[in-house]
Amino acid sequence: MIRKIKFGKIAIVIFLTVLIWVWTDLDLDEVHTVPKVIMRVAYSPELLVSFNGQAEASINNIELKGPAKRISEVRRGLDDGTVKLDLTLNPEREGMITTGSNTLNVLDFLKRSDEIKELGGLTVEGCKPEIIEINVVKLEKKSLDIECFDENGIPVTPASIDPEKVEMYVPADSRLKAQVELTSREIAQARQSVAIKTPYVELAPGQRRDASSQVNIKMSPEADSLIRYQILGASLGHTLSKNLLERGYNVEIENYNDLVSFFIFATPEAKQAFENQEFQINLIIPDSAAKKPNEVQRRVVVLDFPEEYVRKNEIRPEGEPKEAKFKLIRLSPAKSPPAGTN
Numbered sequence: 001m002i003r004k005i006k007f008g009k010i011a012i013v014i015f016l017t018v019l020i021w022v023w024t025d026l027d028l029d030e031v032h033t034v035p036k037v038i039m040r041v042a043y044s045p046e047l048l049v050s051f052n053g054q055a056e057a058s059i060n061n062i063e064l065k066g067p068a069k070r071i072s073e074v075r076r077g078l079d080d081g082t083v084k085l086d087l088t089l090n091p092e093r094e095g096m097i098t099t100g101s102n103t104l105n106v107l108d109f110l111k112r113s114d115e116i117k118e119l120g121g122l123t124v125e126g127c128k129p130e131i132i133e134i135n136v137v138k139l140e141k142k143s144l145d146i147e148c149f150d151e152n153g154i155p156v157t158p159a160s161i162d163p164e165k166v167e168m169y170v171p172a173d174s175r176l177k178a179q180v181e182l183t184s185r186e187i188a189q190a191r192q193s194v195a196i197k198t199p200y201v202e203l204a205p206g207q208r209r210d211a212s213s214q215v216n217i218k219m220s221p222e223a224d225s226l227i228r229y230q231i232l233g234a235s236l237g238h239t240l241s242k243n244l245l246e247r248g249y250n251v252e253i254e255n256y257n258d259l260v261s262f263f264i265f266a267t268p269e270a271k272q273a274f275e276n277q278e279f280q281i282n283l284i285i286p287d288s289a290a291k292k293p294n295e296v297q298r299r300v301v302v303l304d305f306p307e308e309y310v311r312k313n314e315i316r317p318e319g320e321p322k323e324a325k326f327k328l329i330r331l332s333p334a335k336s337p338p339a340g341t342n
Helices: 007-027 068-080 106-111 184-192 242-246 268-276 287-291 307-311
Strands: 029-041 047-051 056-067 087-089 100-105 123-128 131-150 160-162 165-171 178-182 195-197 200-204 207-210 215-218 227-231 236-240 249-253 262-266 281-285 297-300 315-317 323-330
Touching: 029 047, 029 068, 047 200, 056 068, 056 106, 100 106, 106 123, 165 200, 178 184, 178 195, 178 215, 184 195, 227 268, 236 249, 242 287, 249 281, 262 268, 268 307, 268 315, 281 297, 281 323, 307 315
Parallel strands: 029 087, 131 178, 236 281
Antiparallel strands: 029 056, 047 131, 056 123, 100 131, 131 165, 160 215, 178 200, 195 215, 200 207, 227 262, 249 323, 262 315, 297 323
16 A cells, blocks of 8 residues: 655755754854954053054954854844954053063964853954054153144243143153144134133144133234234245364255245234345254265255244234255365464
8 A cells, every 4th residue: 555645744854954054053153354344442541552653553364263143143243343353551550650672472362352252152262463562651740831723733822821830741851842732713712802712732643631620712813813924935044053164065955946945923013023134044954064065965944034023912823834955066175274283
């Protein structure tokens, strides 16, 4: 007698078998490599911590290992931004609390980091680099003078700053001043009443620290009522010592056109007085330049502003002073001493 085949039971068996295979596959470990993650330093008021002088470090090729299902979820989250893997180094937790250089085993750090633990069920199998140098500077609280700048980085002179100093953490041997940046609107406000600002110090590139208190800044009504002028084709002179002149040296300037065009802030009267001078720019050549004759050397030029208007804060440069490229050329042989002299 032919037995009737029960296809329904066969289908159920096949379905359960496939399901078991799927779940078994999902339980197998997989590895996912995260190409790049940024590590930053947790804020510590009394420490300046950097990665070889940089504010952050890149950790590359982080190999995450775990169940395929969890790996898939983390990969998806990293792609769509719902999972974050930014790393934070806490220097106190790592025992880095004194001035000096330290080494961090990155793989060990990752294995015990909170960020990796929050991924749930994943382990770290590798990364690059394996070692990072950590530089630590212990900071001290000091009372700092305050200097003000406009939004172009030009110094401005306030009528008053209250309080005149602010306490901040800086390196022990530092001569840093606290800084305040004022927009043109804030400068106008400070002429009428006060501008309330938070001073800061720039301890290192990307390492700005704000003070814990604010200051009140007042500007005199006429302060910074200066006009921005472009100076084109200024006269450039150079100063040689008597010694260099007697030895027959002269100067050839390589970047003359770049030096004679610049911007200043001034009152109309101060600008006119500046332009009426025989020379607006001066290049002062030290005797030490003679050690490299006929070689291109560099030296910052001086804008020769009229002293009267400088004292009254009615003229100032825009930006950093320019640097001249010059050669010291000997035009004639040095003078021989008179016969019979040593």
